[in-house]
Amino acid sequence: MLNDLRYAFRQLLKNPGFTAVAVLTLALGIGANTAIFSVVNGVLLRPLPIQEPDRVVQIWETWRGEGTAPVAWPKFIEWKQQSQCFEAIAGCNWGESFVFATGDKPELIAGRAVSSDFFSVLKVQPLKGRSFLPEDQKAGVAPVAVITHSLWVSRFNSDQEIVGRTIQLSSKSYTIVGVLPPGFQMANKAQVFVPKIEEGELLTEREDHSYQVVARLKSGKTLQEAETEMNTIAARLESQYPKTDKNWKVKLVPLREQLAGDLRSTLLILLGAVAFVLLIACANLAGLLLARTAARRKEIAIRAALGAGRWRVIRQLIAESVVLAALGGALGVMLAHLLIGLLRVVRPDLEAVHPWNVSMATPIGLDYTVLGFTSLLAVLAGILFGLAPAFTASRAVLSEALKEGERGTSQGVGHNRLRSVFVTGEMALALMLLVGAARRAANVDPMEALRYA
Secondary structure (H helix, E strand, O other): OHHHHHHHHHHHHHOHHHHHHHHHHHHHHHHHHHHHHHHHHHHHHOOOOOOOHHHEEEEEEEEOOEEEEOEOHHHHHHHHHHOOOEEEEEEEEOOEEEEEEEOOEEEEEEEEEEOOOHHHHHOOOOOEEOOOOHHHHOOOOOOEEEEOHHHHHHHHOOOOOOOOOEEEEOOEEEEEEEEOOOOOOEOOOOOEEEEOOOOHHHHOOOOOOOEEEEEEEOOOOOHHHHHHHHHHHHHHHHHHOHHHHOOEEEEEEEHHHHHHOOHHHHHHHHHHHHHHHHHHHHHHHHHHHHHHHHHOHHHHHHHHHOOOOHHHHHHHHHHHHHHHHHHHHHHHHHHHHHHHHHHHHHOHHHHOOOOOOOOEOOOOOOOHHHHHHHHHHHHHHHHHHHHHHHHHHHOOOHHHHHHHHHHOOOOOHHHHHHHHHHHHHHHHHHHHHHHHHHHHHHOOOHHHHHHHO
16 A cells, blocks of 8 residues: 555656646635534534533523513513523623723723523533622622633733732722633623622613523423423413513523524535535546546556556555545645634634524634544545546456557547546536525525526
C-alpha cells in the first residue's frame, strides 16, 4: 500500500494541471459540507453542557393555542406554586446590560436577572462559591451576583479570593457569591447574573408578558403529562382572572428543540444541498479520471503483461483517488474555516440561536467531530469517484489495449458510454439542486421553480 501511495503521488505530480483541478473541485465540495456540518453539529448534535438536558423544557404562553409568547411574572409564581410535574421551575428576563467598571476601564456587559432556582433547573454547579438562594430575591437584601468563568479570568485574573468581593454594576454595588464553570454560556452572551427582586408591580402586573420560564421535569414525567397539567392550571387561572388570562394556554418546548428554533429545517436543507454539490463534484472527477485512465490503457496493459492482476490494478487506481481526496479534504478544511467565519458575519445569531432562548449558546467551529466527519467524507469521496474508472480500466483486454496504443484509436464505446452517464448524472444533480434552490428562494410550487431554473 505504501508503494501504491508513493506511485500515486509521483503520477499526480507528473500531471499538475489535472491534480490542481481535481483537488480544487473536491475542496469546494468537502469545504461546503464541512462548514454546514459544523453548524449542524453545534446546533443539533452536540450535547448540551448541562445534566440530563432531555428533561429540561422551556414554557411559553400561547394565545388560543397559536404562536408563543413570554410569560407574566405573577403567572410564573402561580405555576411554580401549583405544578407537580416539575423538579424545579425558574424564570428570567430576556437580558439586560450593565456598566461594569474595574479601575479606569468601564465597559458594557450583558447580564440576566433570574429567579433563585435558575441554576438548579439547569443543574449547573458553580466552580466557586454558590448559586442564588430564595432570600436573595427579597426586597431590601444586599445585592449579590454570579459571574461567568470567562469574566472571572479576563477581568479578575482568576482571583482565587473572588467570592465575597464587591463589584460595581451600573453604579450599584454587588457582592460576588459564585463563579460559573467554564463552558457555560447563555444565548445572549450574559457575563453576570443577578437575582430578580420580587417587589412592586412585578408581583401584580399580569399583562407584562416579558419573562422566560424554564423547568426540569421530574423523573418519570413526560412532556405531554406536564403540558396537560399546565393547561389545567391555565384554565383555573382563566376563571380566576378572566380579564387578563382569558384564552391564554401553555406550550412546552424541549430545550434541544428550542435551541434549534426555526433553523432545524433550514440546516437540514442546507446539508442536503451541499451533499448534492459533493455528488456533482464526484461525478465530475469520475469523468476526469475516466478520461485519464483511458489515456493510460497502454500502461495498464503492460502492467497486466508483467503479472499484475485485476485487483492489483484497481488498488493502484483507488490509491490515486484516495490521495486526491486527502489533498482535497485538507484544502477543504481550510476553506471550511473561512466559510465558518463568513457565516458568523452573515448570521451572527447562529451561535446565539434565538434571543428568547434560556438555553446556552452553541459554539460553532472545527472540533474533533467535524474533523472526523471531514476525514470520513474525503475517504468515501475518493472511493466513490475512483471506483468506476478503476473497474473500467482494469477490464482492458491486453492485446486490444496494445493495438489501440500503437494505432492511436479512440477510447472505445465502453468509455464513451460511461462518460456520458457521468455527464448526464452531473447535469441531473445540478438541475435538482437548482430547482430546489429556486423553490426555496422564491417560495413557489415545483413547476414554477423548474421554469425559473
